[in-house]
Amino acid sequence: MSSGIALAPKVPRNLKATAIVSVALVAACAVSSLFFPWHANRGPGLVFGFLAAFLFAFEMLYPWRRRLASRFLNTARNWLQAHVYLGVITLVSVFIHAGFRWPTGALGWSLMMLSVWTTLTGLLGVWLQKWIPSALADGLTVEVLYERIPAILDKLRTEAETLVENSSDRLKRFYDREARQSMGSVSGSWGYLFNVAAGRERALEKFRRMSQFVDPSEQDRVEDLMTIYTEKLELDAQYSLQSILRRWQVLHVPAAGLLIGLLVVHIAVWIVY
Amino acid sequence: MPRLPHWGTPDRTKHYVIPRRTGFYVTVGLFVGGLLVALLLLFHKIGVNEPLSAGPVTSAHAPIEAQCQQCHSLGGGVSNLRCQRCHDPSGASTLSTGAHALYVSGNVERALEAGELACAACHVEHRGRDHPLGTIDEAYCGGCHFRSFDAHPEFQVLRTSGPEGRRAPEVTGLARFSHAGHFDAVKKKRNIEREASCFECHEYDGSDFAPLSFERTCGTESCHVLGNDATEPLPLDAVMSPSAIRALAVAGDWSFRDEEFTIELGAISKTRLRHEDDWISFNAARIHSRLDPAHYVRSREELVAELRQLRRQQSLATPLAGLDEGRLRARQIALEAELKAIDARLAAQETAIAPGSDLSLVNVINEALAAVAEGDTRAEAQDIRAHLNQRASANVPEGALSGEELEARRDEIHGLLDSLTEAAPDDAALGNDVDALRTRVSSLVPGFSSRGLLESSRAQRLSELERVRDEISLRAEGVPPAANTLLLGQQRSLKRRAEGTLARLTKLPEWPTPAAPLDDDARQELQGVLDALTATCSNACHVPLLAKVSVEAAARKLRRSTFVHSPHVLQTDGDCLRCHPSIVESKMAEELNFEGIASCMECHGAGGIGDACQSCHFYHPSSGKW
């Protein structure tokens, strides 16, 4: 059940219109570049070169948004929207600047590759940040801070062990064999990205089958153990998905830094020579 | 009590959780970026420019690829100066936009207004070893001209000719020739139909038609054979006999055979005449020079001026590459001095009386005249002086002079200068000044004020100075001098042109000036002699006044483009009438017999074959002909 009107809509209002206009523009430019080719240093190539450079500089300001928000754009949300949309426009500008030809030369090639990579990883990030939160919110009951996962896991483990402490040997052995190891540490898996409850049924099936073999008096314990184990699995899911969100930065940010460095060189060479 | 799942956080912390620092990856990114910048800077410093290059250069430029300064100048991009180091070493600016405009329109003013397009704007480098740098996409031409062949204007020679008959009298020269008549003659003589008889005269060698000449085309045994005609007897005081000519020892390659002449009763006649007969040419030139001396001298002067210009260019054609530091610097100093002088003269223009009336030299002559000693010449000198002063104080009309007025003025001034030379033939200094003045007056172009002339020479000196300065700075950076090989072509072409001019000059020998100007009777008599002398020529083909203008036989009328007949002959299978349909009816040589651009568009229309600009046009006049 997603949020009400109070929050920003998940899909932006003018996505369709923007997409259509952009695609049309790009197609027009690409077609015209076939008939009236331009060099990156003249005419539309130069104009869009300037535009791309300016936009890259703006994109690079994003990490300082908290300090700049009071002066421009007001909220961090606006900054992110600007960063994403202008990022796509930047890539388009780069294509137009190059005249829709793959650049020759090491510098140009690297710049193009880095631009494409940075923008694509950025768009990957956009997808991740739309998909993962809703998976976490809708599919799980627990909600934890990433840094606190070990502490919470400790508490769960203590709880489980206390529960098992005063129970029958059978249950104790079952716990030792099936559950103790996995309760010991968080285990991440890529499978959680596609299904946040991956593997849960299979894991809980063991418990259900076990409950057949214990005394009726201990049925409750097994059920409680199941609940605890489910929470542990949810911790795993939280850990995996939040890790993905954090580690994604490795793909995007260093490439952006390299891109800015090369851009500086590119502009310097153009000015000097 | 079953254990319920927690909604939210299972175990709430008692303390605040300080969030992790986020700037890590940004710092890493910026650091790596900075490293890269530093690395590339280091590479650049030690001379490894490949990572910074925008791509490999075309194979012709590969030897100089490692040194960026061969083409790129600091803060100036790819300046034309650098291209010209190798591609225009003599500084003739044949590859400039101005040269293109001049080559195309023939209009000097347009050439000056043309502006400067960067070479690199169309010749884009760094596209790989196989990139054909010389081939330009016609989309670039569309930037200044029209965009498709359908918008191509009519040929200029057809545009300026009269609407009826498409004639261009000034182009064809002065011969009488009727295609229709010749078609009939060929049919009668050789029984060949019209459509197939073009090749009888126009020799096709598989690629194009050979240029027409009397000897090969007209003077064959079956057609116009000369040799049986003879002139009338002509008075010996008007024409010169071979022996007299030989005695003159005039420079030139004249050949006479005495047995062809008959001299009796003070008249000479030649019994065997040839095409371009030397004796007739010589005497016609001589008579012409007496009938219209001013015009004769003028033509001569023009040729002399052209030769002088070419010689100057030839001397300047020592490329900068061949000069060492010292000589480069000397040249720089000399150019700077010249520039200063021109600037001074330009500044003086401000206080000139009126455009085109720099009278300083006239004043010099005035003073010289005033200093002439007593005697017969004194009266003449006073006369001339009066004339000069009258001219000088006369109201100079506003605006430019029309062509005829200019010629009239020019004649006047030439006349005055001639009288001056006559009045004081021994004064060397005066002679020099008069010569200088005469040259300048000769080289005036209609519509050009002397200010314009000064400015154009200033521009030229300035561009030369820039080249010298650039060369000096490059040498200082350690860039080796440019290769000389491309210069040879330029030098050759200059030499060729100079030789041509010289040849034309020798055909107009210098005559001693007549003692007295002719009166009307004498003039008429002389004219009669001239007519008799050239009677045979006139009766055959030539129109009178042949001595004034030479015949250009079937000269290509296209000045700004090239045309090769062979693909068209192949395509039409030798059917000349496909493009020249009116030739069967053509009776006059002036007729162009060509339908114009419309006939080209039949096949070369947009989307058809070969409609790129480069199919017919060159941008640079001598491109491809290194």
Added chain:
Amino acid sequence: MSAIDRAELARRHEQRLKLLVPAAVEELKGLSLFSGLPEKARDKILEKIRQYVHWVEFGPGDIVLRQGDYSDSAFFIVSGTVEVQANLKSQERFAVPRLRSTATGAAPRELRPRSSIAGMVGKGQKTFILADVAIEDTPDSRVLMQEGEVFGEVAALSRYAVGATVKSVGTTRLLQLRLPGLRMLMKTSKEFQKFVDDRYRRRTLSSHLRNVDLFSKVDARFLKEMQERAELLSFEPGQIIVDEGTEADAFYLVRGGYVRVSVRAGVTDLVVTYLRKGEYVGETALLMNLDWPFTLQAMEYVELVKISKEDFRRLLAVAPDVEDKLWNDGVAQLKARGSVMRDPISSEYLQMAAETGLIHGESVLLIDLATCTRCDDCVRACAETHGGTPRFVREGYKYRNWLIPSACYQCTDPVCMTNCPTGAITREVGTLEVTINEETCIGCSNCAKSCPWDNIVMIETGEVRTDGKAVEVASKCDLCISRPEGPACVQMCPQGATIRINFKDIDRVSTTLR
């Protein structure tokens, strides 16, 4: 206050703690305060009340109650005189957030909140103060109270802010009667009850009535009559006030506490809405002559003003435009109730809000977990605003896709403020933010212990006390009162996943949480 340093404040507090001596029954018996208790039961009752009753002594100039403070005690003057000071210009005040004086002693700034933020966090809202002491409406008016007088009971019972500052003139000895004891007393001593009610009636009820927009234009004479005829009722937590289906015979105005409005559906009750102090109920039922369409239940200790049907009818006769307004509102209410009945699940959020106590909150931080990328930028921004330490933790209860983190709710009735010995935790009169002045907080952690949701955290300042223990101060969310742009958590979320809503605003709550 800033001139006094923390150590001195701590010392005074410790001293006072030592003096907080539960009174002995013998001493209490003789007080006039308890004269209303029936003879036989007096000892027993006093025995029960004893734990909530303390002797306190104040020196000259000491402040007993501060204007704007929240208090949970009534005070009975045993000996000495107190001075009541108020500098009210009027009884209404528009909230303008004001900076506290900073550590460097800079003068506080006046800030105008942006309208977009004002709606978000409840800044710029109207609020009003009830005077529980008869004060004339002149600036710097003073009233002296002598032995035998009681003050502070309205603030304690109704959980409004204290209306005026009470200072001790000379040395005074007071009997502090805490709220549970106060309630007990009111229940067992009719005389005491009457005494309290009379005072309320005389001093406070008319202004209370006037502040209800229904009666705002009614003329004073009528209101005075109302004053005398209105009934004052108290209810305990869980008590049913009216039952659904019974005849509607009165108009109720909530004086204090929370009232739950629900309809029966199936085996349970569906919560329609909840009422807080200043709100009223029953006007529609009286107007349309219906039975009670819903059940009213007290959620905690509730005080109501009851106006009978006839009086209400007479009121409507006197003010016809009031009647029009009521008709319009009535239709809207029926609609709301109808939609709740059609879609019971959709009112689940109200149930949740009532159970978890969110209804107290005037600026509750909610995080939409379906949009939140767990990047912690909100916490980071909060930390940056507050010198490196954030003021909330992103942990809490999860309702559907909403997380309710442990950030101060800025409650309407802030219980955290009741026991602060130095007044470090305050709410400026008429404003929304409950703020803690770090300089005067001595780290007694009363507030932290009182907060039912653990939204106040004790943090170390880095200083060390003379006895070697680290100095702690209490810290909590202050709605970024020092920031002109408003709360940093809301502004700095890149996804726009954070929101602050006022649970007074039912419409907003519905659209958000439904």
